[in-house]
Amino acid sequence: MKSLFAIALAAVYGLVIRLLFGFANGLMEIMSITFLFLVPMGVGYLTVLLLPAVSVRTRVGAFFMPWLTSLVLLIITLALNVEGTICWLMVFPIFATFAGIGGIIAFSQRSRGNKGSDNSQQPTSLNVSFLVAGPLVLGFIEGEKALIPKQLTISREVVVEAPPTVVWQQLTSRKTSAPPASTHSLAALFGFPRHLTTTLDTFKVGGKRVAHYEKGLYFEETVASYQPARQLVLQVNANPSAVPPAVMDEHIMIGGKHLDILQDTYQLQPLAGGRTRLHLASQFYINTPFNWYAEIWAHYLMADILDGELAGLKVRASAN
Structure with a gap:
C-alpha cells in the first residue's frame, strides 16, 4: 500500500507541475530542458524518496521504479487530455530515463544517510519546496532561450x-x-x-x-x-x-x-x-x-x- 501511495503522490506531483507549465504557457515552455529533463528527475526522486526502503534495495530498482510512476503519469495526462498520444510516445523514453536518474540520486542520498537501517527517509519541507519551486523558477528563467x-x-x-x-x-x-x-x-x-x-x-x-x-x-x-x-x-x-x-x-x-x-x-x-x-x-x-x-x-x-x-x-x- 505504501508503494502505491508513493507512486500515486509522485505522479500527482508531475501532473501539477505539468498543469502549472501549461497555465504559464508563453512564460514557461513544455518543450524545454527544464520540463523534459529536470521535472522527470524530480518525479523519480520523489518516487524513491517516498517508497519504503525495503521496496528499493538496489540502484537498478531505484532506476526502474520511477518508470512505473512515469507510466501512471502518462495514463493520467492522456485520460485528462492534457497531452496527446504522439507527443507522449516520443517523449516517454527520455522522461522515464531521467526519472530513473532522479530515483538513483534519491537512493544514493538515502543509502548514505541510513546505512544499516531499513527505515525510509521522509521528505522534508526543504525537499518539497525545492521539488515544487525549482522547476518553476528554472522554467521561467529558461523560457524560449534554449530553442x-x-x-x-x-x-x-x-x-x-x-x-x-x-x-x-x-x-x-x-x-x-x-x-x-x-x-x-x-x-x-x-x-x-x-x-x-x-x-x-x-x-x-x-x-x-x-x-x-x-x-x-x-x-x-x-x-x-x-x-x-x-x-x-x-x-x-x-x-x-x-x-x-x-x-x-x-x-x-x-x-x-x-x-x-x-x-x-x-x-x-x-x-x-x-x-x-x-x-x-x-x-x-x-x-x-x-x-x-x-x-x-x-x-x-x-x-x-x-x-x-x-x-x-x-x-x-x-x-x-
Whole structure:
C-alpha cells in the first residue's frame, strides 16, 4: 500500500507541475530542458524518496521504479487530455530515463544517510519546496532561450512502372484519391490522420493544391515552379489555427512553434523500359532545445509519410 501511495503522490506531483507549465504557457515552455529533463528527475526522486526502503534495495530498482510512476503519469495526462498520444510516445523514453536518474540520486542520498537501517527517509519541507519551486523558477528563467531552429530535408524515392508523362499527369491531376494506408506504418501507429484526397485548382505557378486528411486536417500548397515531366516544387502553407485541436498535439503542430514543413520537391527521372524514378524531398524545420532527439523522430515520421505519398502515386500511375 505504501508503494502505491508513493507512486500515486509522485505522479500527482508531475501532473501539477505539468498543469502549472501549461497555465504559464508563453512564460514557461513544455518543450524545454527544464520540463523534459529536470521535472522527470524530480518525479523519480520523489518516487524513491517516498517508497519504503525495503521496496528499493538496489540502484537498478531505484532506476526502474520511477518508470512505473512515469507510466501512471502518462495514463493520467492522456485520460485528462492534457497531452496527446504522439507527443507522449516520443517523449516517454527520455522522461522515464531521467526519472530513473532522479530515483538513483534519491537512493544514493538515502543509502548514505541510513546505512544499516531499513527505515525510509521522509521528505522534508526543504525537499518539497525545492521539488515544487525549482522547476518553476528554472522554467521561467529558461523560457524560449534554449530553442534552436534547425532546417532539415528528408528524401525518399520509388521506381514507377510508367513513363514520366504518365506520372506527371497523376502528379498534376485536379483531384486524386489516396489508396488505403498501411495500418502498420509508423504514422498510423501514432494516430497521424490518413491522407484522403488532393485537389488542385489550376496548374500554374501560384496555383493552389490542398491535401485533405482525416479528422478535418488539411494542408495548402502553392505551385512555386515546375518543369513539365521533370520537376514540381510546392511551397507548403500550414495554418495551425485551422487544425482541429483533437487532431495534433500542440507541441508537434505542423506550422506551429516547434515544427513546420516548408517545401516539397518532386523530381522525375526517365529509366529504361518506360519506367520512372520518382524522387520526393521535403524541407522542414524543427525548433527545440534537443534537436538531436527530435531529429530522430522527425526523420522516421516524415520518411513514413513521404513513402505513403509516393506509394499512392505509384499505384495510380501504374494503373494507367
